Amino acid sequence: MANRSKKVVISARIPPRLKAALDLASILEGQPIVKLLEALLEEGLNEIDAPNPFRGGQLDGSKLNFMTVFDAIWTEDEVLFRLRTWAAGPEFSSVKIWRRITSLIQSDYFKGDVDLFGDLNGYTQTWGGVPERYLINLDLIKEEWMLIDEYLSFLDKNTNLSPSYESFKKMLQSESVK
Template sequence: MANRSKKVVISARIDPQLKDALDIAASKQNEKIVKLLEEFVEIGLGTLTLPNPFREGKIRFGNEINFLEVFEAVWDPDEVLFKLRAGAIGPEFCGETLSRQAKVVIGSEYFKGEYDLFDDLNGHTQIWGGTYDKHYVNLELVKKEWPIIESYIAFLDNNQPLVVSYEDYKKMRGLDS
């Protein structure tokens, strides 16, 4: 798995007028465009909010929390752990696909284990207070099977209204062991 703690390259198409505005703003600020873009992305993400998923183990609407706060609480350099945490929060945070992938893990006895998925939320539990649902998983098994879980959800999406259990999907693919 790639080292997710270093800078990554993204590519985006933007309106030529916005590109010119970035050039001018970067020149005015005496900054590189890349640095300015990083700042703008962070500012933009900082304006997003969502229902707080960490109060009393369930989302309480009307109790908004900053998206970046939740992101910082659940982010981990381990991509599978991060995606599983994000998905466990629910579609309000990460969208339907990751949420459904996490439900495969959290809703199954097969993936139960000793690892506390949220643990101390990177120190945020002391800051926020309250409680959240505990999920104990076999993280090594989840990491091993994550590509299968991703393909399972994609299979279900592409073959609606067909409903197949994760175990049956693995059997169909010859992946049961």
């Protein structure tokens, strides 16, 4: 898995007008374009409102600042971050993915002692709750992550089929025996 603590490179096409504005703003602010872009991205992301996934099961329609939600679920552990994103609710992935992931992490097979959300990076004291407590076996999930990903892809490609994860594993094992 990639080291998520380092900076990543993104590529974006922008109109020449915005590029010229970035160049000029960089000079005006006395900082490199990259630093300016980071600040502008953060500022823009702070302007987005997101549904409150930490409402303790109540669908009250409340909103939180997107970056506050993001900071609550962020972790450098890519698997844990993706699980948190999916489990936060269908607004943060899709209804289909959310249903599939919640059924997986609620299954007895993946039950364990790691609290998926933990203390929400310190926000639990402020909000007082999470959508639902998921106690998972994170080591097992990481061990089977590629297979879980394959299972989700299989379900996407075969919309008329919906085997359980355990059935999917048995199906793959029986195919590999042949």
